[in-house]
Amino acid sequence: EEQEEDVLRELRLFLRNITERLSLDRRFKAFTKPVDIEEVPDYLMVIKKPMDLSTLLTNIDEHKYVTVSEFMADADLIWKNTLEYNPDSDPMDRNIRHRACALKDTVRAIIRDELDEDFERVCEEIRESR
Numbered sequence: 001e002e003q004e005e006d007v008l009r010e011l012r013l014f015l016r017n018i019t020e021r022l023s024l025d026r027r028f029k030a031f032t033k034p035v036d037i038e039e040v041p042d043y044l045m046v047i048k049k050p051m052d053l054s055t056l057l058t059n060i061d062e063h064k065y066v067t068v069s070e071f072m073a074d075a076d077l078i079w080k081n082t083l084e085y086n087p088d089s090d091p092m093d094r095n096i097r098h099r100a101c102a103l104k105d106t107v108r109a110i111i112r113d114e115l116d117e118d119f120e121r122v123c124e125e126i127r128e129s130r
């Protein structure tokens with residue numbers, strides 16, 4: 001009903017705000033767009049579910065997320081994919097993995113500090129009712 005759509009509209013505003021703040025952080029530049037398959041031809045053989053910040057934003061606008069947990073599952077793909085595809089000890093791999101871990105920690109800190117657990121509970125109730 002209307003109140004549910006108001007809740008989901010507020011959820012999308014919250015998720016867009018997080019995603020845009022991450023996209024502005026210079027540490028996360030490599031995560032702002034899909035990995036370039038021309039540049040990395042084997043990427044899709046290794047990574048089954050690519051994800052990036054611009055795709056998160058598109059998903060939000062397409063009403064893909066009804067809860068913060070669903071958004072977190074996709075956001076987690078960004079750093080998990082990065083650790084999986086860039087596992088080596090060379091400086092390039094270590095640098096992008098450090099940034100991936102910073103992304104993971106930053107998302108969790110924002111959610112911990114800014115998400116009211118009662119709000120997420122209301123979103124979960126809507127998800128279960130559909």
Ligand SMILES: COC(=O)[C@H](Cc1ccco1)c1ccncc1
Pocket residue numbers: 030031035036039040081082085086092093096
């Ligand atoms: C999330 O970004 C990545 O996983 C790519 C993989 C990649 C390898 C070669 C080109 O791109 C990356 C980008 C920048 N620095 C390290 C790795």
